[in-house]
Amino acid sequence: MDASNFISQFFSPAAWTLLKSLGHLLMTPSGFFIWTTLLKSIILLAVILGLVSYTVYAERRVSALIQDRLGPNRVGWQGLLQPIADALKLLLKENFTPKSANYFYFRLASKLAMVPPVLVLGVLPFGSSLFGVPMTIASINVGALYVLAISSISVYGIVLAGWSSNSKYPFLGGIRSSSQMISYELSLALSLIPVFMIVGSLNLDEIVHYQVSHGWMIAPCWPQGMNFHTLLHPLVLWKSFSAGCSLSQFLLWIPLCISFLIFFISMFAETNRLPFDLPEAEQELIGGYHTEYSSMGFALFFLGEYTAMIAGASVITTLFLGGWSLPLIPDGSAGWWWGLINIAVFFTKIILLLFIFIWVRWTIPRFRFDQLMKLGWYFFFELAVANIFLAALLLAYVKK
Amino acid sequence: MIVHRKKLNWIEKLYLPAILGGLAITWKHFKKSLLGKGVITMQYPEEKWDAHLPAWYRGAPTLVKDEHGRERCVSCQLCEFICPPRAITIEPMEIPEGDPWRKVEKAPQKFDIDMARCIYCGLCEEVCPEQAIYLRKDYSITGLNRTEMIHHKEKLYEMGGVMHGLVFKWNEKK
Structure with a gap:
């Protein structure tokens, strides 16, 4: 007796035919696409939210270690259950709205701060493929533009929070944040143009695949066609290196390095992280735009901020650090275990970048507001524009 | 410069x-x-500063007995009057006939210190003419309600213990 017969005896014949037709429907191309996409979305959201809460924990532990302290180490082993305790605390607190606040916009703002960073994750290739299913929720052709557009929406949450709180500190925080995010969005988007010019596509999947074959964007040279077998043959290995390393690639590496630096630093400003955390500068503005929020309203801002950090780290990984790829490791078409390893590689890269985000936060003091604006408008903007021309010239006159 | x-x-x-x-x-x-x-x-509940506290540490105020087991307090109520947050309440009583320390005349019948009010300033210790009240090294005073935070006479003597020397005027042999 095979499996389907065994299961069928538990159902009435009518129910069994219904179940079987449902199963067939799920395996048609469109049905398959719908349930795999749903499953991917749910799993990715769960993983990212878990990662968010443990980033908060990591922030507290790493900052403590940098400052010769211990940090939270009481709840669970080494304090690992601390995020759960924090979430419970925030859920049980009173969700207070100040009397003078505009209730509708006050409540809307915290949701607007949380949703855009989560939406950004939808187009990011977080793995190659698993059982033939591509590990991107939506592989759209305007992927990079979508990322930039959606991440700029998150400024609305902050501005609305600052305005609707009807209180001076959130108001100042909201103003600072809007001017800061608008200024840095320019250099953020402009710094990416050399990458798009070199790859010739805005599709994030294609950008990653380009990096798999041509080398990561921040690598000066890349061995071509290297795998586990060629590692044992020095001559073939040498050939793959000499084929991948050329003067033209090295020249193209220069604008990419500038791009990476501008994008990386602008990302700090875009996610309101120190040294650019003026919207919430605790010493001057108490909490900035989320001063008046409590309970889950505050938690949503907090989660939104850290989700934006993770989204930023994944964009940097996808565009410059080769996404899910690692030299010598094939993609998911070679077997489902390689697909899993690709996903692990992607998340490892994100976690390393998040560590750098935290490390920078506890090293560099905050900028003054005029310095921040000067850096954005006088320096990064000009540099990004000049960089586009440099990349264009190199692409036109240097053979790839 | x-x-x-x-x-x-x-x-x-x-x-x-x-x-x-x-x-x-x-x-x-x-x-x-x-x-x-x-x-x-310092991992607080497991590790504590206790061993490093100086002799003059101002912890919880306590009452002490002298080397003969006599209550040093004579219920002059100076500490009650000087206490800035009015944490001390004293009810004096006469020492009954036949008591070996009858000549001291007064002793506290009730001596309460409300630790929810005490500010650990040490003025009671400073003002006491009999050197009967001392601030000791206990600092983590806890209770589940306000009445538990009041230290009664027995508790104060238990915490204070015996203090030797310094005041000899009630001792005829010295």
Whole structure:
């Protein structure tokens, strides 16, 4: 007796035919696409939210270690259950709205701060493929533009929070944040143009695949066609290196390095992280735009901020650090275990970048507001524009 | 004194070397703390300052007896009057006939210190003419409600114990 017969005896014949037709429907191309996409979305959201809460924990532990302290180490082993305790605390607190606040916009703002960073994750290739299913929720052709557009929406949450709180500190925080995010969005988007010019596509999947074959964007040279077998043959290995390393690639590496630096630093400003955390500068503005929020309203801002950090780290990984790829490791078409390893590689890269985000936060003091604006408008903007021309010239006159 | 601002050369103006230097410093601290060295946090309930407290530490106020087991307090109520937050309440009583310390005349019938009010200022200790009240090293005074936070006479003597010497005027042999 095979499996389907065994299961069928538990159902009435009518129910069994219904179940079987449902199963067939799920395996048609469109049905398959719908349930795999749903499953991917749910799993990715769960993983990212878990990662968010443990980033908060990591922030507290790493900052403590940098400052010769211990940090939270009481709840669970080494304090690992601390995020759960924090979430419970925030859920049980009173969700207070100040009397003078505009209730509708006050409540809307915290949701607007949380949703855009989560939406950004939808187009990011977080793995190659698993059982033939591509590990991107939506592989759209305007992927990079979508990322930039959606991440700029998150400024609305902050501005609305600052305005609707009807209180001076959130108001100042909201103003600072809007001017800061608008200024840095320019250099953020402009710094990416050399990458798009070199790859010739805005599709994030294609950008990653380009990096798999041509080398990561921040690598000066890349061995071509290297795998586990060629590692044992020095001559073939040498050939793959000499084929991948050329003067033209090295020249193209220069604008990419500038791009990476501008994008990386602008990302700090875009996610309101120190040294650019003026919207919430605790010493001057108490909490900035989320001063008046409590309970889950505050938690949503907090989660939104850290989700934006993770989204930023994944964009940097996808565009410059080769996404899910690692030299010598094939993609998911070679077997489902390689697909899993690709996903692990992607998340490892994100976690390393998040560590750098935290490390920078506890090293560099905050900028003054005029310095921040000067850096954005006088320096990064000009540099990004000049960089586009440099990349264009190199692409036109240097053979790839 | 005039501190002249250093003229920066172009590498210093990029700020990147300074930022990397700063990152190196924080990394050094991170690595050292990760190995458990140089962390100065004291894990409070398990580790305490108790062994390092100085003799003059101002902890909870307590009552003491002298070397003959006599209550030193003579219920003059000076501490009750000087106490800034009015944490002390004393009800005096006469020492009954036949008591060996009858000549002292008064002793406290009730001596309450409300630790929810006490500010550990030490004025009671300073004002006491009989040196009967001392601030000891107990600092974690807890209770589940306000009445539990009131230290009665028995508790105060239990915490205070015996203090030798210093006041001899009630001792005829000295």
